[in-house]
Amino acid sequence: MENRAYFELLNEVLRKDGRGIPQLVVDLDRLDQNIATLKAGLTTVSQVRLVVKSLPCWPLLQYLMDQLGTRRLMVFHQPFLLELMELLDEPADILLGKPMPIAAVSNFYETSVDKSHTIHWLIDTEARLDQYLELARRLGVRMSINLEIDVGLHRGGFRDEQSLSKVLSKIEQHPEQLHWTGFMGYDPQVVKLPSFLGSVTQHFNKANLRYQRFIDFTKGDFASLWHDEMILNGAGSPTFLLHQQGASPLNEVAVGSALLKPTTFDIPGLSSFLPACWIATPILKKMRGTRLPGLGLLPNWLDLLFPHLRESYFIYGGYWKADYYYPSDLRLNKIFGPTTNQSMLNASGRYPLNVDDYVFLRPWQSEFVLLQFGALLPYREGQLLDHWSILTGQ
């Protein structure tokens, strides 16, 4: 699939127009195909919320929001939230993907002035709700509150009706400060649990039943809090397609990583999505054979047993959360060890590589890895189009 012609052309383009440093290339043709696949897949739960931590680049988010027709974002990092307040030119609907410490929320209100966006703060315990209530009182604001529910991941959130009931009562008693806007129940365990614990369908049904139980309970016991704009968020790249296959308690799905498809998302459920981003880094030094500290030049006959020892390269950087991908016979020299400065690679010499040529890696995840590159380079039809700045996260 990722054929020689594709990477030879990309190498040529980078040699001509690249900056000669490690760079993150996003293939827009592939991204467009993933967008089309995503759109075609959203049959039952049609609303999509973009996961910012997995796509932490403003022009990329803008592109995706336009293409997917959504203004819904999920944010996991307070500095990203602050940056987005500056960057978003039209009102957006932002759901926090994890509960923020009260100091981060307080700092947000001190720092941010833009009030045109809706922010749904995520609450996981009664104690945290108390902190937010106090802050809302002090600031004289009304906060939108979304409740994290545990549908089987056990990463926190409300686990039963009893604990939920306490926070809902409190919200009901403080309509001036608190406005309840729905649930968030993340369910990646559905596809990640080992099969001896049950089938994907069984885990999926179990998670949905738990979700539905919370909905039914609230509709019954807190009918006055239920409204038409309720956000019933769930899923993520691993499970959003499962929610399209029949009854789902959700009315929106969160999706991020599937659109760039780093290696962690090479899972059967996402087989129709294409890898769309590569780390490209130049070769700084090329050597015949393999010469190691303390051992010197390894004997030639070793090449017969281990052909990939025929050539050695030192690259610009390394030790990213990523796999060496092209040329396919590249190997990290484990004796030299990985370094973030100049990693040593070996290869067979089957692919003609020289100093200043680029080698390509596939990230394991887009979250965090993108933050190491400053910008994305959007690439289409043999051309680097632009420089897309990464959110700084500071």
Ligand SMILES: Cc1ncc(COP(=O)(O)O)c(C=O)c1O
């Ligand atoms: C609450 C929540 N929703 C959704 C996601 C899905 O993100 P992605 O689609 O990038 O896997 C995550 C990922 O960690 C998450 O924590």
